[in-house]
Amino acid sequence: MADRARDSTSSAPRAGAPDSPAAFSDWLAPHMTRMWHLATRMAPSADADDVVQDAVLAAWRSRASFDPADGSAASWLLSVTANAARKTRLRRWPLPTAVPDQAKPAPDTELAIDVERAVRALPRRQRLAVNCFYFADLTVAETAVVMKCSEGTVKSTLSDARRRLRTVLELS
Amino acid sequence: MNDDIERILADTGHRWRDRTGPKERPDPGLFAGDRGPHRRHARLLALAAAAAVVAIVAGVIGVNHAWNRSSPASVPPSTIVRNGDTVAASGRVVVSPDGSAKFCSQIPWTTYYYMSPHAVTTNQDPGPDPGCLPPIALRNVDPGKLAKTSSANGVVTGNAHIEGVWQDNTIIVTHQEPEPKSTIEGPQAPSTPCPAPVGGWSPNNDPDQRKALQNYLAAHPDAYSGDWVSVSNAPTSSGTSPSDDTTQVVVVGAVGDLTAARKILTAIYPGNLCVIKAASSASRLEKAREFLRRELQFGAPSISLAPAGQNRLCVYLIVPVIDRSTWRLIEQAGGSNVVSVNPLIQKIGSR
Secondary structure (H helix, E strand, O other), rough: OOOOOOOOOOOOOOOOOOHHHHHHHHHHHHHHHHHHHHHHHOOOOOOHHHHHHHHHHHHOOOOHOOHHHHHHHHHHHHHHHHHHHHHHHHHHOOOOOOOOOOHHOOOHHHHHHHHHHHHHHOHHHHHHHHHHHOOOOOOOHHHHHHOOOOHHHHHHHHHHHHHHHHOOOOOO | HHHHHHHHHHHHHHHHHHHHHOOOOOOOOOOOOOOOOOOOHHHHHHHHHHHHHOOOHHHHHHHHHHHHHHOOOOHHHOOOOOOOOOEEEEEEEEOOOOOOOOOOOOOOOOOOEEEEEHOOOOOOOOOOOOHHHOOEHHHHHHHHHEEEEEEEOOEEEEEEEEEEEEEEEEEEEEEEEOOOOOOOOOOOOEEEEEEEOOOOOOOOOOHHHHHHHHHHHOOOOOEEEEEEEEEEOEOOOOOOOEEEEEEEEEEEEEEEOHHHHHHHHHHHOOEEEEEEEEEOOHHHHHHHHHHHHHHHHHOOOEEEEEOOOOOOOEEEEEEEEHHHHHHHHHHOOHHOEEEEEEEEEEEEEEE
């Protein structure tokens, strides 16, 4: 498993996030797609746009607390998004079992559908790790921030998940 | 070897991302409070105004919830700030070109999502920077010691932890350091005050039944304090939890006979329900909230109804500081049996 390298700090300011709305929007733009991916995977029963908008507003309100010395802008924003997704999941009442169309696997292959089902059946931490790393395209380090654990724990969790998926999918 | 499953997961994830497409940058108007033509954003800001009512400084939670839970009778007099007392605060400092400075009660924008919609209101639209109301004057601030500074039109803004002497709504700063790290994680839902039923909680809850329950409670404001959502880590009847690690349980505070209340409410809401004894009815809480909203005017950045701990609903008040006049109003509203007060400026020493 190769970790993905990403330089997310190049656009970050020296202190805090940008203070003007336009600059903040520009600063945040490169991360929007992955924030949306993460929101969709973590809160599949919610409107991902709502989750991301919650996250964006929360990030704006907390912009002064961002410190590049503590981690990349991407990690910080993904952490904010994960928090928004968790809160949305609790806010939703109940947690619907239906999955929005956009989160459903396209019926291009039966395997893709089987993989999605198998991922959903994983234990919570393993599912979160797989969703972050393989689907939302987060790095191991970013996944660790979202999961609030070490990178080593992420790697071992992913390993456990792959072992379980391998069995469930009956791969030899 | 896991190469096969590694490849399958990577391919599946890649195809999934391809289908979702890129997302555009957020509209800057979202941050500037522009409610113009962007209905979605306007709705979000309206929701923010309605829901961002329990925005809590993390340190305040730790300090004040403790005594709110353990001392239901009254606020300890030692927490009331008087002229000459030493106080401490963390937040944003704004220094004007003329050298005057103010402390903006910076409230991390966190929302409490677990309340009934009818219970969540605020006394003012928090706007894009709710923490700056109302400002507290500062003297002897060193702009050079502010952290994460920015400047515009000669106004320097930065963060700081300050300590100083309280004098007529002014802090005379005697000690200043960069602001301590604060979490962006908001308050969590309280834990469920009832044990799980035999067989565990239900994994599913019906939103229509919840609405019916809320309608019933709203129609009987003298008999119940209201409802809120709690979370339980107890297993569900299916052996799993519906939301990863927690099960949601609706809590209702009943003023009268608990057995009768449980029978009535369970018939309306057969889902996960926990009925507990309440000291204050919704009517009383609402009167207290309205009284404080009226009397404090803009002296409280946030006033709402929210659970204080796991066993009661209360008027949740965030104020810049608990001074004598503020406390008199709180006592008139019912004291800490009814009001949970959370000052942004802490008293750390007496004169």
